[in-house]
Amino acid sequence: xxxxxxxxxxxxxxxxxxxxxxxxxxxxxxxxxxSFETGRYLVTFKDGAGDQGLQSLGTQGMRVADARDFEGQAxxxxxxGDADAVVFPEIGVALIGGNAAQERSxxxxxxxxxxSPIEIIEPEHFVFAExxxxxxxxxxxxxxxxxxxxxxxxxxxxxxxxxxTDTITKHLQHGKGYTEVDELDEETMVLGxxxxxNVCKVPPSLRSGLGIRVAVLDTGFNxxxxxxxxxxxxxxxxxxxxVQDLHSHGTHCxxxxxxxxxxxxxxPRYGIGYRSSIFAGxxxxxxxxxxxxxxxxxxxxAIANRxxxxxxxxxxxxxxxxxxxxAGQAALNNGCLIIAAAGNSSGPTGFPANSPTIMSVASxxxxxxxxxxxxxxxxxxxxxxxxxxxxxxxxxxxxxMSGTSMATPHVAGCAALWAETSPNMRGLTLWRRLQxxxxxxxxxxxxxxxxxxxxx
Numbered sequence: 133x134x135x136x137x138x139x140x141x142x143x144x145x146x147x148x149x150x151x152x153x154x155x156x157x158x159x160x161x162x163x164x165x166x167s168f169e170t171g172r173y174l175v176t177f178k179d180g181a182g183d184q185g186l187q188s189l190g191t192q193g194m195r196v197a198d199a200r201d202f203e204g205q206a207x208x209x210x211x212x213g214d215a216d217a218v219v220f221p222e223i224g225v226a227l228i229g230g231n232a233a234q235e236r237s238x239x240x241x242x243x244x245x246x247x248s249p250i251e252i253i254e255p256e257h258f259v260f261a262e263x264x265x266x267x268x269x270x271x272x273x274x275x276x277x278x279x280x281x282x283x284x285x286x287x288x289x290x291x292x293x294x295x296x297t298d299t300i301t302k303h304l305q306h307g308k309g310y311t312e313v314d315e316l317d318e319e320t321m322v323l324g325x326x327x328x329x330n331v332c333k334v335p336p337s338l339r340s341g342l343g344i345r346v347a348v349l350d351t352g353f354n355x356x357x358x359x360x361x362x363x364x365x366x367x368x369x370x371x372x373x374x375v376q377d378l379h380s381h382g383t384h385c386x387x388x389x390x391x392x393x394x395x396x397x398x399x400p401r402y403g404i405g406y407r408s409s410i411f412a413g414x415x416x417x418x419x420x421x422x423x424x425x426x427x428x429x430x431x432x433x434a435i436a437n438r439x440x441x442x443x444x445x446x447x448x449x450x451x452x453x454x455x456x457x458x459a460g461q462a463a464l465n466n467g468c469l470i471i472a473a474a475g476n477s478s479g480p481t482g483f484p485a486n487s488p489t490i491m492s493v494a495s496x497x498x499x500x501x502x503x504x505x506x507x508x509x510x511x512x513x514x515x516x517x518x519x520x521x522x523x524x525x526x527x528x529x530x531x532x533m534s535g536t537s538m539a540t541p542h543v544a545g546c547a548a549l550w551a552e553t554s555p556n557m558r559g560l561t562l563w564r565r566l567q568x569x570x571x572x573x574x575x576x577x578x579x580x581x582x583x584x585x586x587x588x
Contacts (some may be wrong), residue, residue: 142333147171147230149197152372153417153426154302155306160258165221168448169255170423171230175217176454181249183225188249189226192236194338204434207367217426218525220432222466223459227256227425252454257483259427259448260421261351261381317486325401327498328516328542330389332485334404334549337587339404340550346390346441346449347434348541349427352414354525357383358517360404360410369423370426378418380524384533385445386410387523389541399530402522404486404587405546416446424455427456429483433467440551440558443544444472444490445537447482450520462487467558471544473536475507488508491563493557494580495539502579512556512563513570514580515542543585550588 147170156170162169177185188195199214205222216232219225223577228238233253245252252493301379313365325335352375353365354499367375377383390410391403392543416432427446434442442463463470474484474492485492485507492510495517502508503518517539524531543566550565551557557565567582 137163149215149232150226150424152210153422156423157257157421162582164231167255167282168258168450169254170258171232172256172423172425173228173230174254174453174455175226175228175238175425176251176254176458177224177226177249177252179224182221184217185224185226185249186219186221186581189219189228194228194232194236199432199436204368204433206370207368208372209425210372216540218429219430222432222435223428223455223462225354225428225432225455225458227428240271240285240506252415254453254455256424257448257453259416259422259424259437259446261446263564274489279444289421305376305387315380316536326516328403328520328538331348331500331516331548332404332542332585332587334546334587335401337549339549339552339588341518341545341552342389343409344405344441344548344551345409345411345437345439345550346405346443346544347413347430347437347439348382348386348389348443348544349367349413349415349430349434349451350385350443350445351379351411351418351420352377352382353386353410354383354523355487357523358366358529359387359395359523361392363410364506365410365412365439366415366431367412370413370429370433371417371422373414373417375412375414377414377525379416380528380531381416381420381445381533381537382412382414383525383535384520384531385443385520385541386412387541388520389441389545391523395529400521403587404542405548408441408545408548411437422446424453425475428455428459431456431463431470435459436464438466438468440468440562441544442468442470443541443583444470444484445535445540447473447475449475449477449482451490452481452486457487460484460487464489464559464563465584469547469559469562471540473540474511476505476535476537477505477507478505481507482512491543491566493536493540493543493580495534495536496573496580496584500573500584502575503534503536505534506579508578511578511581513543513566513582513585514573515546515585546585553588
């Protein structure tokens with residue numbers, strides 16, 4: 133028998149394949165359960181059985197949408213109409229609506245026949261920008277009180293994201309991880325580059341990322357940012373909102389991975405792959421929240437567009453999920469490398485970074501010690517993540533943030549420089565080069581992996 137992973141969430145509320153993030157958050161609140169499950173399911177097909185799997189869903193009477201029916205495979209779930217499921221062919225995964233799955237007993241006690249194209253069925257989970265990873269992990273670990281109920285903790289956390297749709301900037305201005313531009317240290321201004329770029333040996337590198345497609349799957353990008361004038365940006369949304377970043381997280385990450393070599397005035401250099409091609413996939417909403425299906429749709433898109441470097445500063449708490457592992461393997465098979473944040477909960481690496489096919493990134497402080505918030509365990513490499521200066525949506529233009537979210541685009545940017553060195557520097561070869569060239573640090577591999585990422 134193939135494996136099956138049962139979910140605890142029922143399908144109360146709107147949990148269709150086309151439901152928006154806000155609708156799924158509302159449905160989760162209506163259920164009142166203590167999980168971060170959405171009520172929908174992810175079906176991972178056996179290796180090479182994607183087309184057979186698509187057919188199998190059809191034979192069960194499902195209306196199935198195919199990402200290949202969308203330009204560039206940029207399949208926005210809200211645009212699949214009345215489909216019961218959507219298939220992401222590049223990664224061999226399908227998303228099935230809660231009602232459609234339950235009607236066919238696909239999310240309960242279903243036993244999967246050994247000759248079925250289906251490998252495993254898993255509950256879909258909510259996903260958050262890594263900036264909020266610590267809060268989600270805490271609530272997940274303390275979701276029950278003395279009476280055996282969650283005391284509203286997880287539900288209130290989800291409610292906060294739902295209500296934040298109309299109050300996005302408040303959460304950012306009064307939240308964690310932000311400092312104003314004028315707090316940038318004088319040494320950084322004198323050196324002409326951020327401390328992160330300097331310790332990664334970026335300024336002396338002769339590489340620029342020219343010709344390398346870098347996909348950053350996040351909250352989108354501030355289209356029209358003056359530091360990126362003239363830079364083509366290929367954008368796609370997977371959350372039913374414009375690619376324009378009203379959050380800041382995505383713009384900050386793109387700035388580190390792909391920002392300019394010489395920003396205007398006295399602004400220090402903060403970007404690594406300054407001539408790379410930017411693919412901005414909005415897989416997180418403007419509140420920094422999302423669901424697994426939207427993230428996987430973005431991963432499918434980035435792989436379909438053969439982006440050698442795919443950066444993901446997002447995640448959730450929990451064990452390894454087969455859908456992300458399949459996506460990571462599909463990336464490697466197609467000459468792409470997915471690089472993801474380990475998480476900020478001071479605990480075990482969360483998903484999707486905990487998948488064996490995805491490179492996990494830990495955060496370092498300026499002392500090159502592991503950041504106190506940085507997750508540990510399954511870690512491949514480390515990068516600067518504390519007090520990282522980078523771009524922000526206008527009119528702010530720049531800001532400083534901390535987290536494994538900020539470490540991840542340092543690795544992605546350096547990966548783009550390495551990928552430029554040879555057309556063969558792709559996939560697993562690129563992964564191994566990043567680790568082999570890393571600066572060794574006096575800490576366990578569980579905390580820093582192979583060490584501090586270095587530019588070529």
